[in-house]
Amino acid sequence: MEEANQKFDDVAWTEVMAQVEKTYVLLTEQQVELESQNKSLTSTQEFLSNIMESMTDVLLVCDRDGVIVQCNKAFEAQLCTKENQVIGTHYTDLIKLDEASLKLLGSNQSVSDINVDIVVDQVTEQFSVNCCVRQDDRLRMLGYVFIGRPIGELVRAHQDLQITHTQLKESQDHLIESEKMASLGRLVSGVAHEINNPVSFVYGNVYALHQFFERLKQQIIDTTKPIPEDVQDIFDDMPQLMEGTIEGLERVTDIITGLRNFSSIYKEESKRVDLTEIIKMAVLWTQKSHKINIQIDNLTENGIFVYANAGKLHQLFVNLLQNAFFALNSVDAPNLVITSAVEDDKIKINFIDNGIGIEKSKLSKIFDPFYSTKKTGEGMGLGLYICYNIAKEFMGSLSAKNNPDQGMTFTLILPLMDDQDA
Ligand SMILES: Nc1ncnc2c1ncn2[C@@H]1O[C@H](COP(=O)(O)OP(=O)(O)OP(=O)(O)O)[C@@H](O)[C@H]1O
Numbered sequence: 519m520e521e522a523n524q525k526f527d528d529v530a531w532t533e534v535m536a537q538v539e540k541t542y543v544l545l546t547e548q549q550v551e552l553e554s555q556n557k558s559l560t561s562t563q564e565f566l567s568n569i570m571e572s573m574t575d576v577l578l579v580c581d582r583d584g585v586i587v588q589c590n591k592a593f594e595a596q597l598c599t600k601e602n603q604v605i606g607t608h609y610t611d612l613i614k615l616d617e618a619s620l621k622l623l624g625s626n627q628s629v630s631d632i633n634v635d636i637v638v639d640q641v642t643e644q645f646s647v648n649c650c651v652r653q654d655d656r657l658r659m660l661g662y663v664f665i666g667r668p669i670g671e672l673v674r675a676h677q678d679l680q681i682t683h684t685q686l687k688e689s690q691d692h693l694i695e696s697e698k699m700a701s702l703g704r705l706v707s708g709v710a711h712e713i714n715n716p717v718s719f720v721y722g723n724v725y726a727l728h729q730f731f732e733r734l735k736q737q738i739i740d741t742t743k744p745i746p747e748d749v750q751d752i753f754d755d756m757p758q759l760m761e762g763t764i765e766g767l768e769r770v771t772d773i774i775t776g777l778r779n780f781s782s783i784y785k786e787e788s789k790r791v792d793l794t795e796i797i798k799m800a801v802l803w804t805q806k807s808h809k810i811n812i813q814i815d816n817l818t819e820n821g822i823f824v825y826a827n828a829g830k831l832h833q834l835f836v837n838l839l840q841n842a843f844f845a846l847n848s849v850d851a852p853n854l855v856i857t858s859a860v861e862d863d864k865i866k867i868n869f870i871d872n873g874i875g876i877e878k879s880k881l882s883k884i885f886d887p888f889y890s891t892k893k894t895g896e897g898m899g900l901g902l903y904i905c906y907n908i909a910k911e912f913m914g915s916l917s918a919k920n921n922p923d924q925g926m927t928f929t930l931i932l933p934l935m936d937d938q939d940a
């Protein structure tokens with residue numbers, strides 16, 4: 519019996535040992551497999567992390583609540599930050615998305631190619647951003663992935679290009695304008711010269727006629743008694759006719775003077791000029807063709823002196839006056855007031871009309887070249903653009919606003935010139 523027990527113990531022991539060995543082999547096999555899986559996991563992780571780190575686009579990974587859980591090196595470099603500074607932050611604190619994009623993300627939809635600012639501390643950069651929703655195998659939402667391409671440089675280059683383009687366009691406009699005005703000046707000067715000759719002899723003849731008439735009248739009065747009624751009528755009407763003719767001639771002379779001034783615009787250099795004279799001349803010029811009440815307030819009689827080109831200022835005032843007349847055409851009791859005030863070392867001239875004014879939305883555009891609300895053929899939309907640039911050229915400014923009640927006010931500010939500056 520005892521022997522039988524001893525035999526069984528040996529068998530059991532051998533069996534146990536065999537099982538232990540088997541388990542050990544299995545465990546070793548599993549460990550090898552685990553190690554190999556771990557190796558491949560590490561290499562996959564390394565591979566993914568290499569891809570992320572070598573990307574030049576910035577990458578942000580968020581969880582389903584929008585909290586950032588990872589960012590790449592490009593993000594750190596672009597925004598001068600460190601991963602631990604952004605992890606745990608909500609993406610809306612850094613990425614300044616518009617309402618529409620936030621709405622799309624809120625409903626688990628992607629957004630693509632939107633230009634946004636990303637702000638970390640004091641650093642702001644512009645990016646073109648794509649964002650997609652992260653999902654698992656069963657299409658459950660896990661979070662978001664943002665990928666952004668820096669466009670700050672591009673935007674800056676574009677802005678520089680735009681500034682250069684505007685400057686180029688301005689100089690081109692200026693050149694065209696100067697050439698146009700110079701040719702117009704030559705034409706006007708020729709016409710003024712041609713008109714001046716006949717006007718001079720008409721002047722002389724009218725004066726002589728006046729003298730002859732007086733002598734003839736005296737002779738008739740001395741010799742004919744009573745004077746026939748129709749002759750007396752001629753005697754009565756004649757002085758008025760003469761006066762009217764001389765007045766007409768004086769107006770033509772004024773116009774010629776004006777034309778001559780105008781024709782010398784682009785020949786003149788800048789110098790100390792009297793603003794009051796130029797305004798009065800511009801009013802005289804433009805008022806002839808309009809029956810509008812112009813009130814020139816407190817323009818000092820001693821003159822207001824600025825350093826500018828008289829011709830260009832004349833052009834500025836004529837443009838402002840013509841615009842005002844146009845706006846006043848369709849209103850009852852049209853009125854234009856020109857005021858001036860000295861403020862420190864500057865002169866401020868206001869042109870206040872009670873015309874039709876302009877809609878608020880259009881006000882910001884009126885100084886743009888080729889902006890006009892007039893019908894085709896009535897205006898080129900260059901008047902105010904030219905005025906604005908003339909004011910700027912002489913270190914001044916020109917601005918416009920609608921009056922609280924009716925019409926518009928244009929304000930020209932120019933630096934004054936003292937006697938000492940002359
Ligand atoms: N006093 C004003 N009252 C109301 N609107 C004005 C006045 N002055 C200018 N505007 C508005 O500004 C626009 C631009 O004026 P601007 O002088 O540049 O061009 P324009 O008068 O239309 O044409 P152009 O002067 O080239 O003949 C005008 O079309 C008009 O709508």
Ligand SMILES: [Mg+2]
Pocket residue numbers: 837840841897900901902
């Ligand atoms: Mg105009």
